Amino acid sequence: MAKESDGFVRAIARGFSIVEALGKPPGRHTLSEAAATAGLTRATARRILATLVALNYCEAEGRYFSLRPRALGLGLAYLNALPYWGFAQRALEDLRNEINESCALAVLDEGEIVYVLRLPARRILSSNLGIGSRLPAHLVSLGRVLLASLPPEQRSHYLTMTDFKPVTPHTITDPRAFDLELNRVNTQGYAWVDGELDPAICGIAVPVRDHSNAVVAAVSINTISGTVTEEEAKQRYLVALKRTAQDIRTQTAASGS
Template identity: 75%
Template structure:
């Protein structure tokens, strides 16, 4: 829906922009900072913050504003609405305990993945990543799997309009090469990425499908780069990953 559509409620958009601004580090901001981050005038930002305070999503401490615990419910509402999220927590815990490596579940949000679950192993990898963290989809195995599952027209639009930046020397940034890689992922049924986001991390991922076969998420296993190659990861982790993905699908989606 376009912002100039009759159905677009500008006040709601501004309110969410203020909430997102307050969620930026360091977690407390002045009125001027909220206005600048959210792209609002000071007067509009003041009204939005006043409303959020009344609704108990925000509090003021002198010049500074910060979110209250009630705001956490906004994110949890999304997670709780995912039909597979509750069972996926148990399934990924079992997988992590079985293989001894970090396991994650993510969803695709346009050009980025968003972590919905992340269970680190004892050898913690990227400890700064948590539920809600975002990463460019093209540089991680989770993203490759979900991008490969896009309808052809959506995949073509993504490749034509996304700016791919080098993060490490291994990062694929050429749209033609990335398209070939996504075709390979689609054909193989899994994604493998080594050192494209972090030189120290590799990962293998498979899709999670609903009862109709549509890819709704992806799960992955991550390990320390250099400890294994794609063939080894496939041999060790692909069967447990696919079993877990199938268990999530079976337990979470009704065929009725």
Template identity: 75%
Template sequence: MRGACPTPQGALKLPKESDGYVRAIERGFALIEALGRSPGRHTLSEAAVHAGLNRATARRMLATLVTLKYCEADGRYFRLRPRALGLGLSYLNALPFWGYAQRALEDLRNDIGESCALAVLDETDIVYALRLPARRILSANLGIGSRLPAHLVSLGRVLLANLPPEQRDRHLANTPLRSVTPRTIIDTDRLARELRLTQERGYAWVDGELDPAICGIAVPIRDQGGSVVAAISINLISGTVSEVAAKKRYLVRLQKTAQDIRTQSVSTS
């Protein structure tokens, strides 16, 4: 492939240049993602490696991004400029429920005094669209745009449970289940049963499967047609509340918030 390094192990096999696929756009986004990696500034060589490009291609792409004001050069280093933030905000602003969801989750967080979040599904991960901590029970590095394996958290369980059956089965078949904590479900059949149960009861409860100190309860957000488009959760300290107690204390309020978000997004669309 001209202009690119060998595909890193585990990377997606992307289409070749054609009338329906412009490789320059792929490379530009790869560089933007590379520059967004910690520590937030990278040399040409570092950016090229992270993006899977050779130095000559990366140099041209970075020069273009500098001209377009998506990044800037500082000596040997390149870093993103605020304009790059608009790429992510374009997605959030396009979500019909996002603006109202901020206020709704703030009200819920203030009412119950616990951390709340909203996420969407992206392939095998959830991506946070909102996260409102009430206390430091989750990593401070988690925020809007952060990703977590969907099958390990309550938000992801709800979203996976409401996929079409064939898509859900494909996800289960292609997702390696590795033990992260002693409570992590690593049996595919058991996880499949959990997803079916989640869909039947309308909420997900996950306790200590990603972090032994964290548990959470989540419910879906549906669009006007009834399809699940996102999920919201309340996150708690594991051991301070059981599933039965969490359901009794929080489920109705969580479901009401989800319904309010749906109703508001429908009325403003």
């Protein structure tokens, strides 16, 4: 953790680390558990927890601490600040109803994607993924669309710092091959990933752009691996995906956001 300075307040950083620690399963933690997860001493964690209890962000029950509903406002503040989020909810509902497959919207946070919307289909039983869930960006179609849009220096840094270890037999493990794949994504305007994170899941994604044409998010359709090829996915889903991304962009622009 960085040192205290005019540009960094350690108390705030420690407070957020405790909030994040309390948000991890099973959702209730002792003082020692919260301190260890946050990387803080028990004394520091105790003071922060007492403050969070006083502010109604968490509650104490015996030896255990857990977050209260007020903490949800921290995440909603980010979502509500996204100018396209409200429009994306209806657009993704329409897309899911049209194609009857799981749909999602995500943003890039360093080396991971973060779901800001996800509407699962019944045929894919992955209920553990929802708003706020994170996945390695290079292993999913949403992440590849977002990584492909990075400026050259940021992409180079990502390729240098990322551990391309195999997760499934289909995982791309060579940074040079992955760089070429990102070039292909940029050229074709979509990303297709089949079984690189989960051998049972494949997905296709396209970028969501703002009024200046910058990529601000990505939207995807995911289905069961082996039920569709890349070419078939393009024919079935790509037009609807691109229309959804354009609808989000158009509605956001029309709102003046």
